[in-house]
Amino acid sequence: MLSHVRRWIVTPLVTLVAASFVLYTAVWLQPGNPLTLILGTRASPAQYRYMAHKLGLDRPMPVRYWDWLTGAVHGDFGTSLVYKQSVASLIGPRIVTTFLLVAYASVIILVVGVMLGIIGGMSPRAAPAVAGLNGLGVAIPGFVAAEMLIAVFAVKLGWFPVLGSGQGLAGRLQHLTLPAFALAIASIAYVSQITRAAVSAEEQSPHVETARGRGLSGPRILRRHVLRNAAMPIMTVSALTVASLLAGTLVVEYAFGLGGIGSLLDQSVQDKDSNVVLAIGLILVLVFVLTTTALDFLQYLMDPRLRLKAAARWH
Amino acid sequence: MNRHRQGRLRRSRALAAAACAVVAALAAACSSSSPSAAPGAASAHLVVGTYGAVKGNVSSLTWDLPFGEPNTVDPPNTADYSSSLIAGNLCDPLLRLNPNYSIGPYLATYHQPNPMTLVFNLRPGVKFWDGSPVTAADVVWSLDHAAAPSSAVAFTFANVGSIKATGPRQVTISFKKPDSLFLFEMSTFVAMVQEKRFAQRAGSKLGSASGKIMCSGPYELSSWTPGSGMTLTANPDYWNPADRAHAHTVQIQFNTNSTSIAQALISGQLDGAYEVSPATIPRLRAASSGKLIFGAPSQLYLTLNVARPTGVLASLDIRKSLFMTINRPAIAKAAYYGAAIPNWTQANIGSWQNGSWPEAAQRIWSAAYAGFERQQKSWGTPAAFTAAKKLATAGGYHGQPIVLATLAGDATLAEVAGLIQGWAHEAGFNVQIKPLQPLAYSNASYNAKYRTGMDLLLGSTFNNAPNPLEPEGLTYTLGNPYNYTNYNNAKVTADINAARQTSNLVDQARLMTDAQAIYERAYNEMTLVQFDEIMFLKKGLGGATTSFAYLNEPSLALIGKAK
Numbered sequence: 001m002l003s004h005v006r007r008w009i010v011t012p013l014v015t016l017v018a019a020s021f022v023l024y025t026a027v028w029l030q031p032g033n034p035l036t037l038i039l040g041t042r043a044s045p046a047q048y049r050y051m052a053h054k055l056g057l058d059r060p061m062p063v064r065y066w067d068w069l070t071g072a073v074h075g076d077f078g079t080s081l082v083y084k085q086s087v088a089s090l091i092g093p094r095i096v097t098t099f100l101l102v103a104y105a106s107v108i109i110l111v112v113g114v115m116l117g118i119i120g121g122m123s124p125r126a127a128p129a130v131a132g133l134n135g136l137g138v139a140i141p142g143f144v145a146a147e148m149l150i151a152v153f154a155v156k157l158g159w160f161p162v163l164g165s166g167q168g169l170a171g172r173l174q175h176l177t178l179p180a181f182a183l184a185i186a187s188i189a190y191v192s193q194i195t196r197a198a199v200s201a202e203e204q205s206p207h208v209e210t211a212r213g214r215g216l217s218g219p220r221i222l223r224r225h226v227l228r229n230a231a232m233p234i235m236t237v238s239a240l241t242v243a244s245l246l247a248g249t250l251v252v253e254y255a256f257g258l259g260g261i262g263s264l265l266d267q268s269v270q271d272k273d274s275n276v277v278l279a280i281g282l283i284l285v286l287v288f289v290l291t292t293t294a295l296d297f298l299q300y301l302m303d304p305r306l307r308l309k310a311a312a313r314w315h
Numbered sequence: 316m317n318r319h320r321q322g323r324l325r326r327s328r329a330l331a332a333a334a335c336a337v338v339a340a341l342a343a344a345c346s347s348s349s350p351s352a353a354p355g356a357a358s359a360h361l362v363v364g365t366y367g368a369v370k371g372n373v374s375s376l377t378w379d380l381p382f383g384e385p386n387t388v389d390p391p392n393t394a395d396y397s398s399s400l401i402a403g404n405l406c407d408p409l410l411r412l413n414p415n416y417s418i419g420p421y422l423a424t425y426h427q428p429n430p431m432t433l434v435f436n437l438r439p440g441v442k443f444w445d446g447s448p449v450t451a452a453d454v455v456w457s458l459d460h461a462a463a464p465s466s467a468v469a470f471t472f473a474n475v476g477s478i479k480a481t482g483p484r485q486v487t488i489s490f491k492k493p494d495s496l497f498l499f500e501m502s503t504f505v506a507m508v509q510e511k512r513f514a515q516r517a518g519s520k521l522g523s524a525s526g527k528i529m530c531s532g533p534y535e536l537s538s539w540t541p542g543s544g545m546t547l548t549a550n551p552d553y554w555n556p557a558d559r560a561h562a563h564t565v566q567i568q569f570n571t572n573s574t575s576i577a578q579a580l581i582s583g584q585l586d587g588a589y590e591v592s593p594a595t596i597p598r599l600r601a602a603s604s605g606k607l608i609f610g611a612p613s614q615l616y617l618t619l620n621v622a623r624p625t626g627v628l629a630s631l632d633i634r635k636s637l638f639m640t641i642n643r644p645a646i647a648k649a650a651y652y653g654a655a656i657p658n659w660t661q662a663n664i665g666s667w668q669n670g671s672w673p674e675a676a677q678r679i680w681s682a683a684y685a686g687f688e689r690q691q692k693s694w695g696t697p698a699a700f701t702a703a704k705k706l707a708t709a710g711g712y713h714g715q716p717i718v719l720a721t722l723a724g725d726a727t728l729a730e731v732a733g734l735i736q737g738w739a740h741e742a743g744f745n746v747q748i749k750p751l752q753p754l755a756y757s758n759a760s761y762n763a764k765y766r767t768g769m770d771l772l773l774g775s776t777f778n779n780a781p782n783p784l785e786p787e788g789l790t791y792t793l794g795n796p797y798n799y800t801n802y803n804n805a806k807v808t809a810d811i812n813a814a815r816q817t818s819n820l821v822d823q824a825r826l827m828t829d830a831q832a833i834y835e836r837a838y839n840e841m842t843l844v845q846f847d848e849i850m851f852l853k854k855g856l857g858g859a860t861t862s863f864a865y866l867n868e869p870s871l872a873l874i875g876k877a878k
Contacts, residue, residue, distance in 0.1 A: 031765070032754035037386065040394045040467035041761040042789075042796070050464045082386045083541070084523040094542035150575065155582045162579040163379075163570050165543055257570030257579075259384070259542025267383070270753050 008297065012289040016282060020072070023281040024065045027274040034272035037082050055081065068278065078275035082268075087279045091261060095283070097165045098249055098260035100172060104180035105187070106242045113188040114234065117195020121203060121230075122222065130196060137189025142248065146182040146255035153178055163257035179256045183248060187241045194237040198230035205229070232303065236295060243291035246284055361847060363611045364414040367857025369561055369875040376562040376856075376874060379576055379588040384569040388536065389522025390507035391461035391468045394779075396590050399504055399866045401567065404547060406507035406530035407555075409435055409454070410498075412867045414860045415670030416612060416781040418502040421555075422449065422531070423486075425501070430493035430818060435501075437484035441554045443510045444535045451480035456511035458486070471500045493816040495823060499671065499780045503867045533560040533872035544568050547871070558868075561858065561875025573726075580605065580851045587852040587874070589865060594726045596652040596849070605854045609654045609847035610861025612670075614778040616663040616845040617646070617655075617731065619719075621838075622759075622769040624801045627717055632710025635838045636703040637717070640738040642695025647844045650730045655846035659688040660835060661790070662783035663845040665863070667824070669781045676824035680783075683828040687835060695738060703742040716745050720759060720766070721773040723750035731843070732773055746771075761796040772799070775846070777863065783827055784814055791834045800839045807833050 035051050052058045056067075071078055077087040120130030140148075154162040166175030202208060203226060211221045250262035261280050268276035300306050385398035393402040411421035423435035441449040455478055462472035474494040481487040490497070500506065513529035520526025524539040531554070534547035545567040549560035568585070570576055573592035579585040583604045591599065591607070599607040619641070621628050628634045643657035658664055660683070667680035693699055719735065721728045729750070736746040749769065751759060758765040759772060766772065778785050788811050789797040791804070810830035814823045848863045857877030860870045 030754075032752070032758045033762075034754065036754065036757045036761075038392065038467070039465075041757060042470045043467060044470070047464045047469060054465070084387060084520055085525045085541075089525050090541050093540050097542065147574065150578055155578050158582065162582055162584050163575055164568055254572050255575060257379075257568060257572060257575055259540075259544075259569060264542060272754055 008293050012293055015289055016285060017069070019285040020069065020278060020282055021065065023278050024068065024274065025061070027269070027272060027277050028061050030269075030272055032272055034081050037271055068275065072278075072282075077279045080268075080273055080276050082271050082273045082276075087275050090276060091264070091279055091283075094259055094261045094264055097172075097176075097258055098246065098253070098262060101176050101179055101183065101249060101252070101258065101260060102242070102245045104173070104176050105183040105245055108180055108184040109187045109191055109241060109245075110238055112184070113191030114195050114238070116188070116192040117234070118199055118222070118227075120192065120196035121199025122226075127196070127200075130192065134189040134193045134196075137185050137192075140185055142182055142186065142251045143255055145185045146179070146252055149178045149182055150255070165258045165260075175256075176258075179252045179258060182255065183245060183252045187245065191234070191238055191241055195230070195234050198233045199226055202226040202230045232299065235298065235302075239291050239295045243288045246287050361611050362608050362861040364860070364862060365873075366606070366608050366610075366852060366859045366861050368878040369858035369873070370878040371561075371876040373562045373856070373876050374564075376565045376586045376871065377568065377584070378565055378871060379568045379570050379579070379585050381571060381573065381576055381588055381590045381592065383571045384542065387522040388528050390457075390504040390509065391466040392522065393504050394467045396866065397569075400589065400870065401536075401545065401547075402504050402507060403532075403865075403867055404534045404565075404869045404871045405528060405532045405536055406504075406509060407441075407532050407869075408502055408504065408867070409506045409508065410502035412502040412864050413670065414862045414864050414868075416862070416864055417670035418499060421502070422508055423454075425498070427498075427818075430816075431490045433488040433490070433498065433501075434481070435486045435488075436482075437486070438554070439484065441531055442552060443513075443529050443531050444550060445510070445513070445529060446552075447510060447512075449508055449510075449531055451482060451484055451486050453511045454486045454508050455480050456514065457508045458488075458506065460509075460514070461505050468500075468505045471497065471505050493818070495815055495818050496780050496782060496784060499782070503779060533558055533869045534565060537564075542569070549872075558872055560869075560872040562871075565871050580853075583853060585851075585853070586856060587850065587859070589848065589850045589870075591849045591851050592726070593651045593654055593846070593849060596654060599851055600652075602851075603854075605852050605856075608850045608852060608859070608861050610850060610863070610865075611847055612665040612668065612781070612862050612864075613845055613847050614663065614665050614781055614863045615775060615848065616658060616665075616777070617775050617843045618661075618773070619735070619841045619843060620772045621800050621840065622720065622766045622772045623763065623799060626770050627712065627715045628770045630710045630712070631838065632706050633712045636707040636710065636712070636742065637739055637744055638838055638841050639694045639699045639703040639706070640742045640744065641735055641841065641843065642738060643843050645695065646731055646734060647846075649734065650727050651844065651846050654849050655844040657692075658842045658845045659691050660684055660831065661840050661842050662787060662827075662831065663778070663842055665845055666778055666781055666783045666786070671781050671820075672824070673820055676820045679821070679824040679828055683831055697741075700738070700742040707743065712744070714743070714745050716747050717770045718747050718749050718768060719771040719773055720749045720751050720756070720769040722756045723752055728773060728775070735773070763799070766799065783831075784811070784823070787811065787827070787830070787834070788815060790840060791830070800837075802834065802837060802839055804833055804837075806830070 035048055039047055039051060068078060079086055080090050083090055116130050120127045150162055154160050160178045161175055164175055166172040208221060208225050211225045249260055250266050253260040253263040264276065265280040380397040382396040385401050387393060387398055388402050388405060390402045390406050393399040407422045409421060409423045411419045413419065422441060423437050425433060425435050427433050437449060437451060443449060458478045460466065461468055463469060474490050474492050476489040476491045478488050510529035514521050517526040522528050524541050527536055533550050533553045535550050537548040538546040547565040547567065549563050553559050573595050576588060577595035577598050580599060581602045581604055621634055647655040647657050667677060719732055721732045732748045736748060739746045755765065789795050791802050791807050792798065792811055793803045807830045810826045814826040817823050848861060850859065850861065852859050855877055856874055858873045858875050860868060860873060
């Protein structure tokens, strides 16, 4: 039991604190004085000293980090140096956009990617076409995909808006369709390729041959014997792909003018706005840690061999 | 204002209602006090003052801020493009800046009983959005707030002794010494008036998305969703019919991707934008959805500064010879697609060729300018390369690297840096380009510590005050952060100080051109081109201020249905 607590609770927490320290140090080490963004470039040295003292920027780095950490533990992530508002109120509206974008792209990746992979894995005739599509998908960078989608579907055909994140659920979905596809294209190819390989390997395995020999129907073989066994690598790759999408939103948010946390992170790193960088950085780390922990847990539940190994260790 | 703009500054008046959509040749006709000669003004699309007359209202406008989300709308801290445009539509300054850069009364009338005293008398009947009257106490608070150490424009109050309410609607400013630039600042965001009570209650959140602001301008800030956009709503009780809002609402977007902005303008999703990227000019020129406008007078220009007093460019011969390799007309054509003109003095043309100068003063500036143009217009040619090589060798140059720092991620600056590197190479110079991240670049522009190892700093900049006194006063007086080379000349210092203290603009022009004749020979800085204010406006709309003065006036309020 203790090993489970360590694995699923203590390790993620230690990862979060370590990540926060690394992020804080990285922002602190970055050259430049963020007060320029508040005072402009014509303020006197005395003004700079006054503001540094007022905002606590003249204190040693470990003291500032400790203050931040104790605040964060109590749910206070501080105030943005540049925007003069609480980090929570700055990130709140943006995180909705980013999470919707990631959720939309995830659905596209899982549905299209897994489907293409199954087709490629099951049908030797479709396999080269699926492999070709996958190659193309992986080769197109997100920003190129974004520009192509905008040029065709927004400017030429006028089906979708070029910019902005929209109002209301329907408006948001319409605004996020092109960005979600731009974000998903490379990952679709990746998930599809893994699925195709996993399904193809299972297709040729003895237990599937046996099932065929027993005269079981195609769909039943697919469901009970192929997908069930191929699920583990597909699930692992899909979960890691979806978790890493969050970090990849920056390019797509920039291309489509979406105010999400990706573009805010980019701007805050440039502005040396450490409280904002830390908060977003930790959200990214937290999502990744939660996803991998959840994956770990699911694998444990789904794979009896893992449960047997764990049980053997306890005895 | 920010000597090197890095991404974030500036306003007019529709009274020039006879909208001057004219080509450069007609500049003088539009700008009442422009000189008859317009040196270098050559852009075929140049629109001086205002584009299109307005016949009515529109229900809404969708406008983009290409430099991104404002970090504040608290006026004295809006010294960047995005913040200043919004503040200019929300808040009224004491005086009015017109598209040709002349100033006039607005929230207040003024008089100067003597050079040491400035008296403002507030217009009666002006109310903040919440219905409270604008009082002298609000004005004093707003000016004190702008002069506070936490303000980005505190330096403009350097010569101010006291700011006092001397009546319910009267404010008197006393000076420690006369300051000819101060009155102009009263027509900018420096002197925008906000409600004292609201501001004190908002505290440190004043001007932010959560703290907001209380002003008296033609638009109210009705919503601000961080990362997503802002909504401005017309102020129904606005005091000034000439500057009233012509749209019921304005949806502000914060998109910074120049390609996507161009596509949204072409597809008609956006109604317009100021500060459109020069890199998108070829695409927007062909757009049928609206009009690409190059506006004047402009206070925007591109400069190349010697970055430190030491290093290879400490030699006068070497820096002059390097400057001789640069072809300014080619930069205007290649990097700005014609939305710029070569500029032959360190003072940009627009700083003296505008409505704030009387014609006699402009003639003095123009004559001085013509001399420098004659001297330098052969620079950047093969003959100049040969002469430059000879002069550099005589000055002791033998291939040492010359580090040219510029802003990373700016396509136009990257192109210009590449051109400079190529021309310099023709004359035997070894120029190495060093791109800097925005914060590092901004820091380098005002603090020597951050310019270590750099020889040249390339960047675009602008003037807040349309007067060479602002940039040259900052560059050629000792102890100033923009005096990168520690330039010190007693006559130049005396002329600049005397010019700052005289309110006679003809005398000021004489003093400044005397100083110019000396400091230009030091080759510490080179203004390469002055570029136009580049904007795009959707078909069917009019009333847009096209000059750089748009940043200090309610420019969005003036845009409505075109005649």
